[in-house]
Amino acid sequence: MRRRALLARDSAAFLHQSVSTPCLSAIRKAEGLFIEDVAGRRYMDFHGNNVHHVGYAHPHVVGAIKAQLDALSFAPRRFASERAVELAEALAAQFRRLTGAPGRVLFTTGGTDAVEVAIKLARAATGRFKTLSFWDSFHGAGLGASSVGGEALFRSGRIGPLLPGSEHVAPFGCYRCAYGHPVDAHGEPDLERCRLACAAMVRYVLEREGDVAAVIAEPARAVPYVPPPGYWRAVREACSAHGTLLVFDEIPTGLGKTGRFFAAEHDGAAPDIVVLGKALGGGILPIAACIARDELNVAGDYAFGHYTHEKNPVTAAAALATLEVIEREGLVENAARVGAHALGRLHELKRRHALVGDVRGRGLLLGLELVSDRAAKRPAGDAAERVLYRALSRGLSFKTTMGNVLTLTPPLIVTREQMDAALDILDACLAEETTAA
Numbered sequence: 307m308r309r310r311a312l313l314a315r316d317s318a319a320f321l322h323q324s325v326s327t328p329c330l331s332a333i334r335k336a337e338g339l340f341i342e343d344v345a346g347r348r349y350m351d352f353h354g355n356n357v358h359h360v361g362y363a364h365p366h367v368v369g370a371i372k373a374q375l376d377a378l379s380f381a382p383r384r385f386a387s388e389r390a391v392e393l394a395e396a397l398a399a400q401f402r403r404l405t406g407a408p409g410r411v412l413f414t415t416g417g418t419d420a421v422e423v424a425i426k427l428a429r430a431a432t433g434r435f436k437t438l439s440f441w442d443s444f445h446g447a448g449l450g451a452s453s454v455g456g457e458a459l460f461r462s463g464r465i466g467p468l469l470p471g472s473e474h475v476a477p478f479g480c481y482r483c484a485y486g487h488p489v490d491a492h493g494e495p496d497l498e499r500c501r502l503a504c505a506a507m508v509r510y511v512l513e514r515e516g517d518v519a520a521v522i523a524e525p526a527r528a529v530p531y532v533p534p535p536g537y538w539r540a541v542r543e544a545c546s547a548h549g550t551l552l553v554f555d556e557i558p559t560g561l562g563k564t565g566r567f568f569a570a571e572h573d574g575a576a577p578d579i580v581v582l583g584k585a586l587g588g589g590i591l592p593i594a595a596c597i598a599r600d601e602l603n604v605a606g607d608y609a610f611g612h613y614t615h616e617k618n619p620v621t622a623a624a625a626l627a628t629l630e631v632i633e634r635e636g637l638v639e640n641a642a643r644v645g646a647h648a649l650g651r652l653h654e655l656k657r658r659h660a661l662v663g664d665v666r667g668r669g670l671l672l673g674l675e676l677v678s679d680r681a682a683k684r685p686a687g688d689a690a691e692r693v694l695y696r697a698l699s700r701g702l703s704f705k706t707t708m709g710n711v712l713t714l715t716p717p718l719i720v721t722r723e724q725m726d727a728a729l730d731i732l733d734a735c736l737a738e739e740t741t742a743a
Protein backbone atom coordinates (compact mmCIF):
# COMPACT_ATOMS: atom_id res chain seq x y z
CA MET A 307 0.00 0.00 0.00
CA ARG A 308 2.78 2.38 1.04
CA ARG A 309 4.65 1.35 -2.07
CA ARG A 310 1.70 2.02 -4.35
CA ALA A 311 1.06 5.41 -2.76
CA LEU A 312 4.70 6.44 -3.15
CA LEU A 313 4.77 5.30 -6.78
CA ALA A 314 1.65 7.37 -7.47
CA ARG A 315 3.18 10.47 -5.85
CA ASP A 316 6.41 9.90 -7.79
CA SER A 317 4.48 9.63 -11.02
CA ALA A 318 2.53 12.82 -10.25
CA ALA A 319 5.58 14.82 -9.15
CA PHE A 320 8.10 14.09 -11.90
CA LEU A 321 8.14 14.78 -15.61
CA HIS A 322 7.64 11.45 -17.28
CA GLN A 323 10.44 10.08 -19.44
CA SER A 324 11.31 6.72 -20.90
CA VAL A 325 12.99 4.12 -18.64
CA SER A 326 12.87 6.49 -15.65
CA THR A 327 9.42 7.73 -14.59
CA PRO A 328 7.00 6.05 -13.84
CA CYS A 329 9.03 3.81 -11.50
CA LEU A 330 8.72 0.05 -11.03
CA SER A 331 9.28 -0.08 -7.30
CA ALA A 332 10.30 2.07 -4.34
CA ILE A 333 13.47 1.77 -2.27
CA ARG A 334 14.08 2.35 1.44
CA LYS A 335 17.61 1.09 2.03
CA ALA A 336 20.85 0.51 0.13
CA GLU A 337 23.80 -1.11 1.88
CA GLY A 338 26.79 -3.00 0.49
CA LEU A 339 25.57 -5.28 -2.29
CA PHE A 340 21.93 -5.01 -1.25
CA ILE A 341 18.96 -2.80 -1.84
CA GLU A 342 15.71 -3.13 0.07
CA ASP A 343 12.31 -2.05 -1.18
CA VAL A 344 9.65 -0.36 0.95
CA ALA A 345 7.99 -3.72 1.57
CA GLY A 346 11.22 -4.97 3.17
CA ARG A 347 12.27 -7.27 0.28
CA ARG A 348 16.04 -7.45 -0.17
CA TYR A 349 17.76 -7.79 -3.53
CA MET A 350 21.34 -8.42 -4.53
CA ASP A 351 21.91 -5.43 -6.78
CA PHE A 352 23.65 -6.65 -9.92
CA HIS A 353 22.84 -3.41 -11.73
CA GLY A 354 23.33 -0.40 -9.43
CA ASN A 355 23.66 1.93 -12.44
CA ASN A 356 27.37 1.10 -12.13
CA VAL A 357 27.71 3.58 -9.26
CA HIS A 358 28.08 1.06 -6.44
CA HIS A 359 31.64 -0.23 -7.01
CA VAL A 360 32.53 0.05 -3.29
CA GLY A 361 29.07 -1.07 -2.19
CA TYR A 362 26.28 1.22 -1.08
CA ALA A 363 26.94 3.46 1.92
CA HIS A 364 30.52 2.30 2.47
CA PRO A 365 31.40 3.49 6.01
CA HIS A 366 34.74 4.96 4.92
CA VAL A 367 33.07 7.06 2.22
CA VAL A 368 30.21 8.09 4.52
CA GLY A 369 32.73 9.03 7.24
CA ALA A 370 34.85 11.08 4.83
CA ILE A 371 31.78 12.99 3.62
CA LYS A 372 30.63 13.73 7.18
CA ALA A 373 34.09 14.90 8.22
CA GLN A 374 34.40 17.11 5.16
CA LEU A 375 30.99 18.68 5.81
CA ASP A 376 32.27 19.83 9.18
CA ALA A 377 35.62 21.03 7.84
CA LEU A 378 34.72 22.84 4.59
CA SER A 379 31.48 22.33 2.70
CA PHE A 380 31.98 24.40 -0.47
CA ALA A 381 34.63 26.20 -2.50
CA PRO A 382 33.39 29.31 -4.30
CA ARG A 383 34.83 29.99 -7.72
CA ARG A 384 38.48 30.92 -7.89
CA PHE A 385 39.26 29.53 -4.44
CA ALA A 386 41.45 26.43 -4.58
CA SER A 387 40.21 23.52 -2.48
CA GLU A 388 42.74 21.07 -1.11
CA ARG A 389 40.49 18.00 -1.45
CA ALA A 390 39.74 18.87 -5.10
CA VAL A 391 43.46 19.33 -5.85
CA GLU A 392 44.30 16.01 -4.15
CA LEU A 393 41.67 14.24 -6.23
CA ALA A 394 42.86 15.84 -9.48
CA GLU A 395 46.42 14.76 -8.64
CA ALA A 396 45.32 11.20 -7.84
CA LEU A 397 43.39 10.85 -11.10
CA ALA A 398 46.22 12.42 -13.11
CA ALA A 399 48.56 9.81 -11.60
CA GLN A 400 46.23 7.02 -12.78
CA PHE A 401 46.04 8.66 -16.22
CA ARG A 402 49.83 8.75 -16.37
CA ARG A 403 49.96 5.05 -15.51
CA LEU A 404 47.56 4.37 -18.41
CA THR A 405 49.03 6.67 -21.04
CA GLY A 406 52.58 7.37 -19.90
CA ALA A 407 51.69 11.07 -20.22
CA PRO A 408 51.00 13.75 -17.62
CA GLY A 409 47.38 14.79 -17.38
CA ARG A 410 45.11 17.56 -16.16
CA VAL A 411 41.60 17.30 -14.83
CA LEU A 412 38.25 19.10 -14.84
CA PHE A 413 35.44 18.01 -12.55
CA THR A 414 31.76 18.20 -13.34
CA THR A 415 28.65 17.15 -11.45
CA GLY A 416 27.58 14.38 -13.80
CA GLY A 417 28.93 12.14 -16.53
CA THR A 418 27.10 13.84 -19.36
CA ASP A 419 28.77 17.16 -18.48
CA ALA A 420 32.19 15.54 -18.41
CA VAL A 421 31.49 14.23 -21.93
CA GLU A 422 30.49 17.76 -23.00
CA VAL A 423 33.82 19.02 -21.60
CA ALA A 424 35.69 16.34 -23.56
CA ILE A 425 33.92 17.31 -26.79
CA LYS A 426 34.57 21.02 -26.30
CA LEU A 427 38.20 20.42 -25.38
CA ALA A 428 38.73 18.22 -28.44
CA ARG A 429 37.20 20.92 -30.62
CA ALA A 430 39.31 23.68 -29.05
CA ALA A 431 42.53 21.66 -29.25
CA THR A 432 42.13 20.49 -32.85
CA GLY A 433 40.29 23.44 -34.37
CA ARG A 434 37.86 20.86 -35.81
CA PHE A 435 34.26 20.18 -34.85
CA LYS A 436 33.39 16.67 -36.05
CA THR A 437 33.23 13.59 -33.87
CA LEU A 438 33.06 9.91 -34.69
CA SER A 439 31.31 7.56 -32.30
CA PHE A 440 29.33 4.32 -32.22
CA TRP A 441 25.78 3.59 -33.15
CA ASP A 442 23.98 2.08 -30.15
CA SER A 443 26.24 3.87 -27.67
CA PHE A 444 25.16 6.02 -24.75
CA HIS A 445 27.25 8.93 -23.51
CA GLY A 446 24.74 10.91 -21.48
CA ALA A 447 21.62 12.98 -21.92
CA GLY A 448 23.09 16.43 -22.72
CA LEU A 449 22.70 17.76 -26.23
CA GLY A 450 26.35 17.16 -27.14
CA ALA A 451 26.41 13.79 -25.39
CA SER A 452 23.15 12.77 -27.11
CA SER A 453 24.68 13.78 -30.43
CA VAL A 454 27.67 11.47 -30.02
CA GLY A 455 25.43 8.79 -28.53
CA GLY A 456 23.84 6.36 -30.93
CA GLU A 457 20.63 5.22 -29.24
CA ALA A 458 17.36 6.26 -30.83
CA LEU A 459 15.80 6.81 -27.40
CA PHE A 460 18.11 9.76 -26.80
CA ARG A 461 18.14 11.04 -30.38
CA SER A 462 14.39 11.43 -30.83
CA GLY A 463 13.28 13.74 -33.61
CA ARG A 464 11.16 15.51 -30.96
CA ILE A 465 14.24 17.26 -29.55
CA GLY A 466 15.22 18.63 -32.95
CA PRO A 467 18.58 18.72 -34.70
CA LEU A 468 21.61 17.42 -32.83
CA LEU A 469 25.17 18.75 -33.14
CA PRO A 470 26.36 18.98 -36.72
CA GLY A 471 29.35 16.80 -37.57
CA SER A 472 28.40 13.98 -35.19
CA GLU A 473 29.33 11.04 -37.39
CA HIS A 474 28.65 7.45 -36.38
CA VAL A 475 30.06 4.08 -37.29
CA ALA A 476 28.93 0.53 -36.51
CA PRO A 477 30.67 -0.60 -33.31
CA PHE A 478 32.61 -3.78 -32.60
CA GLY A 479 30.31 -6.54 -31.34
CA CYS A 480 31.49 -9.89 -32.65
CA TYR A 481 28.41 -12.01 -31.88
CA ARG A 482 26.33 -9.73 -34.10
CA CYS A 483 29.10 -8.36 -36.32
CA ALA A 484 27.69 -5.44 -38.33
CA TYR A 485 30.03 -6.42 -41.16
CA GLY A 486 28.57 -9.93 -41.34
CA HIS A 487 31.56 -11.92 -40.09
CA PRO A 488 30.70 -15.05 -38.09
CA VAL A 489 32.13 -16.07 -34.70
CA ASP A 490 33.32 -19.59 -33.87
CA ALA A 491 31.54 -22.01 -31.50
CA HIS A 492 33.15 -20.26 -28.50
CA GLY A 493 31.88 -16.86 -29.62
CA GLU A 494 35.37 -15.77 -30.70
CA PRO A 495 35.96 -13.80 -33.91
CA ASP A 496 38.03 -15.24 -36.75
CA LEU A 497 40.43 -12.33 -37.08
CA GLU A 498 42.16 -13.76 -40.13
CA ARG A 499 38.88 -13.68 -41.96
CA CYS A 500 37.34 -10.47 -40.68
CA ARG A 501 40.65 -8.57 -40.54
CA LEU A 502 39.05 -6.24 -37.99
CA ALA A 503 36.60 -4.78 -40.51
CA CYS A 504 35.07 -2.75 -37.66
CA ALA A 505 38.37 -0.97 -36.95
CA ALA A 506 39.09 -0.60 -40.68
CA MET A 507 35.80 1.30 -41.03
CA VAL A 508 36.87 3.79 -38.37
CA ARG A 509 40.08 4.40 -40.30
CA TYR A 510 38.11 4.71 -43.54
CA VAL A 511 35.76 7.35 -42.13
CA LEU A 512 38.60 9.33 -40.52
CA GLU A 513 40.44 9.31 -43.83
CA ARG A 514 37.39 10.30 -45.92
CA GLU A 515 36.27 13.03 -43.54
CA GLY A 516 39.83 14.20 -42.99
CA ASP A 517 38.90 16.63 -40.23
CA VAL A 518 37.44 14.71 -37.31
CA ALA A 519 38.30 16.20 -33.92
CA ALA A 520 37.74 13.08 -31.83
CA VAL A 521 36.73 9.45 -31.79
CA ILE A 522 34.59 9.04 -28.66
CA ALA A 523 33.72 5.58 -27.37
CA GLU A 524 33.52 3.24 -24.44
CA PRO A 525 36.57 0.93 -24.56
CA ALA A 526 34.30 -1.96 -23.49
CA ARG A 527 30.68 -1.48 -24.53
CA ALA A 528 27.88 -1.58 -21.98
CA VAL A 529 25.86 -4.15 -24.00
CA PRO A 530 28.32 -5.72 -22.86
CA TYR A 531 30.78 -6.32 -25.65
CA VAL A 532 34.54 -6.48 -25.25
CA PRO A 533 36.62 -5.38 -28.23
CA PRO A 534 38.26 -7.99 -30.44
CA PRO A 535 42.03 -8.20 -29.85
CA GLY A 536 43.87 -5.39 -31.64
CA TYR A 537 40.76 -3.23 -32.18
CA TRP A 538 41.81 -0.25 -30.10
CA ARG A 539 45.44 -0.41 -31.22
CA ALA A 540 44.22 -0.16 -34.83
CA VAL A 541 41.87 2.72 -33.99
CA ARG A 542 44.61 4.48 -32.01
CA GLU A 543 46.91 4.27 -35.05
CA ALA A 544 44.16 5.60 -37.32
CA CYS A 545 43.50 8.50 -34.94
CA SER A 546 47.18 9.39 -34.76
CA ALA A 547 47.49 9.19 -38.54
CA HIS A 548 44.61 11.64 -39.05
CA GLY A 549 45.18 14.15 -36.24
CA THR A 550 42.11 12.89 -34.36
CA LEU A 551 41.99 12.65 -30.57
CA LEU A 552 40.92 9.39 -28.94
CA VAL A 553 38.45 9.91 -26.07
CA PHE A 554 37.54 6.97 -23.85
CA ASP A 555 34.28 7.24 -21.97
CA GLU A 556 35.01 5.10 -18.91
CA ILE A 557 32.05 6.37 -16.91
CA PRO A 558 30.65 2.87 -16.21
CA THR A 559 33.79 0.83 -16.88
CA GLY A 560 36.45 2.87 -15.06
CA LEU A 561 37.66 2.50 -11.46
CA GLY A 562 38.09 -1.27 -11.72
CA LYS A 563 34.82 -2.63 -13.09
CA THR A 564 36.51 -4.78 -15.74
CA GLY A 565 39.29 -6.04 -13.47
CA ARG A 566 41.71 -3.22 -14.34
CA PHE A 567 41.51 0.33 -13.07
CA PHE A 568 40.70 1.53 -16.61
CA ALA A 569 39.01 -0.84 -19.06
CA ALA A 570 41.40 0.53 -21.69
CA GLU A 571 44.29 -1.18 -19.89
CA HIS A 572 43.20 -4.49 -21.42
CA ASP A 573 43.70 -3.16 -24.93
CA GLY A 574 47.12 -1.49 -25.06
CA ALA A 575 45.85 1.76 -26.60
CA ALA A 576 46.52 5.06 -24.86
CA PRO A 577 43.72 7.63 -25.15
CA ASP A 578 44.17 11.41 -25.22
CA ILE A 579 41.22 12.04 -22.94
CA VAL A 580 39.44 9.82 -20.41
CA VAL A 581 36.07 10.53 -18.83
CA LEU A 582 35.14 9.05 -15.45
CA GLY A 583 31.95 9.37 -13.40
CA LYS A 584 29.27 7.26 -11.74
CA ALA A 585 31.16 5.28 -9.03
CA LEU A 586 33.65 8.13 -8.55
CA GLY A 587 31.38 9.66 -5.87
CA GLY A 588 31.24 6.35 -3.98
CA GLY A 589 27.65 5.76 -5.10
CA ILE A 590 26.62 8.64 -2.84
CA LEU A 591 27.52 11.99 -4.38
CA PRO A 592 27.52 13.06 -8.02
CA ILE A 593 30.96 13.83 -9.41
CA ALA A 594 32.58 13.12 -12.77
CA ALA A 595 35.93 13.97 -14.31
CA CYS A 596 37.45 14.71 -17.66
CA ILE A 597 41.18 13.87 -17.65
CA ALA A 598 43.23 15.09 -20.61
CA ARG A 599 46.84 15.02 -21.72
CA ASP A 600 48.74 18.00 -20.41
CA GLU A 601 49.38 19.25 -23.95
CA LEU A 602 45.61 19.70 -24.40
CA ASN A 603 45.72 22.50 -21.85
CA VAL A 604 45.17 24.99 -24.67
CA ALA A 605 41.89 26.73 -23.87
CA GLY A 606 42.78 28.74 -20.77
CA ASP A 607 41.17 31.87 -22.18
CA TYR A 608 37.82 30.17 -22.66
CA ALA A 609 35.41 28.88 -19.96
CA PHE A 610 34.53 25.49 -21.39
CA GLY A 611 33.84 23.59 -18.17
CA HIS A 612 32.55 26.28 -15.86
CA TYR A 613 30.54 24.23 -13.38
CA THR A 614 29.33 25.52 -10.00
CA HIS A 615 30.54 22.43 -8.13
CA GLU A 616 33.78 22.18 -10.11
CA LYS A 617 35.98 22.18 -6.99
CA ASN A 618 33.47 21.07 -4.38
CA PRO A 619 35.46 19.71 -1.41
CA VAL A 620 32.67 17.35 -0.26
CA THR A 621 32.24 15.53 -3.58
CA ALA A 622 36.04 15.48 -3.90
CA ALA A 623 36.34 13.95 -0.41
CA ALA A 624 33.81 11.27 -1.37
CA ALA A 625 35.84 10.47 -4.48
CA LEU A 626 39.15 10.37 -2.61
CA ALA A 627 37.65 8.02 -0.03
CA THR A 628 36.29 5.85 -2.87
CA LEU A 629 39.75 5.60 -4.43
CA GLU A 630 41.17 4.66 -1.02
CA VAL A 631 38.60 1.89 -0.56
CA ILE A 632 39.28 0.53 -4.05
CA GLU A 633 43.00 0.44 -3.27
CA ARG A 634 42.88 -0.79 0.35
CA GLU A 635 40.32 -3.52 -0.22
CA GLY A 636 41.96 -4.73 -3.43
CA LEU A 637 38.70 -4.25 -5.32
CA VAL A 638 40.21 -4.15 -8.81
CA GLU A 639 41.81 -7.53 -8.16
CA ASN A 640 38.58 -8.84 -6.66
CA ALA A 641 36.66 -7.76 -9.77
CA ALA A 642 39.16 -9.63 -11.95
CA ARG A 643 39.05 -12.75 -9.76
CA VAL A 644 35.30 -13.02 -9.14
CA GLY A 645 34.60 -11.90 -12.71
CA ALA A 646 36.77 -14.68 -14.17
CA HIS A 647 35.02 -17.23 -11.97
CA ALA A 648 31.61 -15.89 -13.04
CA LEU A 649 32.52 -15.95 -16.73
CA GLY A 650 33.48 -19.61 -16.39
CA ARG A 651 30.13 -20.39 -14.78
CA LEU A 652 28.23 -18.40 -17.42
CA HIS A 653 29.89 -20.47 -20.15
CA GLU A 654 28.75 -23.53 -18.28
CA LEU A 655 25.17 -22.14 -18.25
CA LYS A 656 25.46 -21.71 -22.00
CA ARG A 657 26.37 -25.38 -22.37
CA ARG A 658 23.25 -26.40 -20.43
CA HIS A 659 20.65 -23.86 -21.60
CA ALA A 660 19.90 -23.63 -25.33
CA LEU A 661 18.33 -20.23 -24.62
CA VAL A 662 21.78 -18.73 -24.04
CA GLY A 663 23.21 -17.73 -27.40
CA ASP A 664 26.29 -15.86 -26.24
CA VAL A 665 28.24 -15.19 -23.07
CA ARG A 666 30.62 -12.27 -22.83
CA GLY A 667 32.21 -9.77 -20.56
CA ARG A 668 35.26 -8.80 -18.59
CA GLY A 669 35.63 -8.49 -14.85
CA LEU A 670 32.25 -7.57 -13.39
CA LEU A 671 30.74 -6.37 -16.64
CA LEU A 672 29.02 -9.55 -17.79
CA GLY A 673 26.25 -10.52 -20.18
CA LEU A 674 24.22 -13.45 -21.41
CA GLU A 675 22.43 -12.97 -24.68
CA LEU A 676 19.19 -14.96 -24.89
CA VAL A 677 18.05 -16.32 -28.26
CA SER A 678 15.15 -18.52 -29.25
CA ASP A 679 17.21 -20.15 -32.01
CA ARG A 680 20.99 -20.37 -31.75
CA ALA A 681 21.60 -20.75 -35.48
CA ALA A 682 19.40 -17.81 -36.46
CA LYS A 683 20.39 -15.84 -33.31
CA ARG A 684 16.76 -14.77 -32.97
CA PRO A 685 16.61 -12.40 -29.95
CA ALA A 686 14.49 -13.82 -27.11
CA GLY A 687 13.35 -10.51 -25.60
CA ASP A 688 10.20 -11.89 -23.96
CA ALA A 689 12.12 -14.73 -22.34
CA ALA A 690 14.74 -12.24 -21.08
CA GLU A 691 11.98 -10.16 -19.50
CA ARG A 692 10.48 -13.21 -17.79
CA VAL A 693 13.87 -14.37 -16.51
CA LEU A 694 14.49 -10.87 -15.14
CA TYR A 695 11.21 -10.80 -13.20
CA ARG A 696 11.67 -14.38 -11.94
CA ALA A 697 15.15 -13.49 -10.69
CA LEU A 698 13.77 -10.38 -9.02
CA SER A 699 11.21 -12.46 -7.15
CA ARG A 700 14.12 -14.59 -5.87
CA GLY A 701 16.12 -11.60 -4.68
CA LEU A 702 18.40 -10.82 -7.63
CA SER A 703 18.15 -7.52 -9.51
CA PHE A 704 19.85 -6.87 -12.86
CA LYS A 705 18.90 -5.23 -16.10
CA THR A 706 18.53 -6.23 -19.71
CA THR A 707 20.22 -4.35 -22.53
CA MET A 708 19.16 -4.36 -26.18
CA GLY A 709 16.02 -6.17 -24.99
CA ASN A 710 17.52 -9.66 -24.75
CA VAL A 711 20.91 -9.39 -23.02
CA LEU A 712 20.89 -10.18 -19.30
CA THR A 713 23.48 -7.71 -18.08
CA LEU A 714 25.17 -8.33 -14.74
CA THR A 715 27.17 -5.50 -13.21
CA PRO A 716 27.56 -6.23 -9.49
CA PRO A 717 29.69 -4.01 -7.25
CA LEU A 718 33.41 -4.71 -6.91
CA ILE A 719 32.91 -5.88 -3.33
CA VAL A 720 30.89 -8.91 -4.45
CA THR A 721 32.28 -12.14 -3.02
CA ARG A 722 32.64 -15.42 -4.86
CA GLU A 723 29.89 -16.88 -2.63
CA GLN A 724 27.49 -14.04 -3.45
CA MET A 725 28.30 -14.42 -7.13
CA ASP A 726 27.60 -18.14 -6.92
CA ALA A 727 24.29 -17.47 -5.17
CA ALA A 728 23.29 -15.02 -7.92
CA LEU A 729 24.29 -17.42 -10.69
CA ASP A 730 22.36 -20.25 -9.00
CA ILE A 731 19.26 -18.02 -9.15
CA LEU A 732 19.91 -17.30 -12.81
CA ASP A 733 20.42 -20.99 -13.53
CA ALA A 734 17.10 -21.85 -11.89
CA CYS A 735 15.26 -19.06 -13.73
CA LEU A 736 16.67 -20.18 -17.09
CA ALA A 737 15.62 -23.76 -16.33
CA GLU A 738 12.10 -22.59 -15.44
CA GLU A 739 11.90 -20.64 -18.67
CA THR A 740 12.86 -23.73 -20.69
CA THR A 741 10.32 -25.88 -18.83
CA ALA A 742 7.56 -23.28 -19.31
CA ALA A 743 8.29 -22.89 -23.04
Ligand SMILES: Cc1ncc(COP(=O)(O)O)c(C=O)c1O
Pocket residue numbers: 416417418419421444445446447524528555557558583584594
Ligand atom coordinates in the same frame (compact mmCIF):
# COMPACT_ATOMS: atom_id res chain seq x y z
C1 LIG B 1 28.98 5.39 -21.03
C2 LIG B 1 28.24 6.48 -20.32
N1 LIG B 1 28.57 7.76 -20.55
C3 LIG B 1 27.95 8.77 -19.95
C4 LIG B 1 26.91 8.56 -19.07
C5 LIG B 1 26.19 9.72 -18.43
O1 LIG B 1 26.47 9.86 -17.10
P1 LIG B 1 25.46 10.70 -16.15
O2 LIG B 1 24.20 9.91 -16.07
O3 LIG B 1 26.18 10.82 -14.86
O4 LIG B 1 25.26 12.02 -16.81
C6 LIG B 1 26.53 7.25 -18.78
C7 LIG B 1 25.41 6.98 -17.84
O5 LIG B 1 24.81 5.93 -17.82
C8 LIG B 1 27.20 6.17 -19.42
O6 LIG B 1 26.87 4.90 -19.19
